[in-house]
Amino acid sequence: MFGDEPMHILHCDLDAFFASVEQRDHPELKGKPVVIGAPPNSRGVVSTCSYEARQYGIRSAMPSSQAYRLCPQAVFLPPDMKRYQEESRKVFNILAEYTPVIEALSIDEAFLDLSGSHSIWGSSMAIGxxxxxxxxxxxxLNISVGISTNKFLAKLATNLCKPDGIMEFTDQMVVDLLPTLSVDNLWGIGSVSAQRLNHSGIYTVQDLLDAPEQLITSLLGSNTGFILGLAKGIDNRPVTPYEETKSIGNEITFPKNVSDSLAIEQVLLRLSEKVAYRLRRAQLKSHTITVKLRTPDFHTLSRSKTCPTAVNDSRSIFDVARMLYQQSGQEGKPLRLVGLTAGRLQGSEYEQLSLFANSGPDISSVIDRLNQKYTSGTIIPASLLDNHERNQ
Structure with missing residues (x-):
């Protein structure tokens, strides 16, 4: 099926990253259910949690109050993004020693193309x-590694070997294992899409391949061709380093539809932090911010705004994202997915200064240094103060 195509794609994913950093730095938390996010007496949501907490059914984007009901003994901690970003930088510095071709998916996850690395470092498995x-x-910290001929299969290998594992998804596995997996293992099929497929009698990848394509198209829409390719183990997307990236975005699909406006804004804040971090790491700024909202009936709305000057700080990105959400007509209505993308990218050094731009140092870096010296959250942007106070 794939001939002699080399196993040159690595997918690396830090295990329960935020919670693992907390457990490493605070040994008394090891073995305990740890939840990173809003406190349980607030209307906020879970950002992430340790594997011990996941055993109780706690998941990302779940209301913190629900997480507390599932596991009252869990330790709830606010996220310390500055510390997590610093640890992420250390991890990416290690990855960069093995290849310059790295595509960061988030603060704790990346693809590596090892095509030019084997003569120096050995096989992909050895590098992993x-x-x-x-x-x-x-x-x-523990990091799981998946290895294969393309991005989808490498990420699938990571998902199958987590936590703290390494796995090579071979050509033979594409023939023997992939068809037996449930459809939600395919990139782009979330819980709601999986339910729709299940209701039509499609449970496994093989069921999907055997079903009439017209039926699949009615259930999955425009992504049908791409997903059917994945079901056959085909994914032609290259590993795209930052310098080739035209946009940077993150999105989250909720396990259950979320209608609470404050919870949606907190998700947008979290996405803003992720996107801003990825922009700064790539030394890029964005002119256009886009918010994507998907309703329970799979209707997707996108709202964009072009900023007068390029930005890469979470405060500016969040201010635009919150405004777009409030003007979308979806405030207070149930949503199944929220996404945030920064587009029209440019290198930081090429920014045309605004007439009113500050001539002093970058306020984001100043705040980062002060929070690192004292306590995370000692200083927060005024534009986020209302949201922050409502979480106390």
Whole structure:
């Protein structure tokens, strides 16, 4: 099916990253259910949680109050993004020693193209073991690694071997294993899409391949061709480093529809932090911010705004994102997905200064340094103060 195509794509994913950093830095938390996010007496949501907490059914984007009901003994902690970003930088520095071709999916996840690395570092499996050993020995964190011929299969391998594992998804597995997996293992099929397929008698990847394409199209829409390709183990997307990126975005699909406006705004804030971090890491700024909202009936709305000057700080991105959400007509209505994308990217050094731009140092870096010196959250942008106070 794939001939002699090399296993040159690695997918690396830090295990329960935020919670693992907290457990590493606070040994008394090891083995305990740890929840990162809003406190349980607020209307906020869970950002992420440890594997111990996941055993109780706690998941990202779940209301913190629900997480508390599931596990009253859980330790709830506010996110310390500055610390997580610093640890992420250390991990990406390790990854960059093995290849310059790295596509960061988020603060804790990346694809690596090892096409030019084997003559120096050995096989992809050997490189994966090197990376896992170094991240563990140097940083005290676990990272799972998937290896295959393309991005989808490499990420699938990681999902199957987590936590703290390494796996190579071979050509033979495409023939023997992939067809037996449930359809929600395919990239782009979330819980709601999986339910729709299940209601039509489609449970496995093989069921999907055997079903009439017209039926699949009615259920999955414009993504049908791409998803059917994945079902056959085909994914032609290249690993795209930052310098080739035309936009940077993150999105989240909720396990259950969310209608609470404050919870949606908190998700937008979290996405703004992720996107801003990825922009700064790539030394890029964005002129256009886009918010994507998907309703329970799969209707997708996109709202965009072009900023007068390019931005890469979470405050500016969140201000625009919140405004777009409030003007979308969906405020207070149930949503199944929220996404945020920064487009029209440019290098930071090429920014045309606004007439009213500050001539002093970047306020984001100043705040980062002060929060690092004292306590995270000591200083927050005034534009986020209302949201912050409502979470106390």
């Amino acid at each position: 073991h090197h990376i896992r050993h170094r991240v563990k020995s140097e940083l005290g």
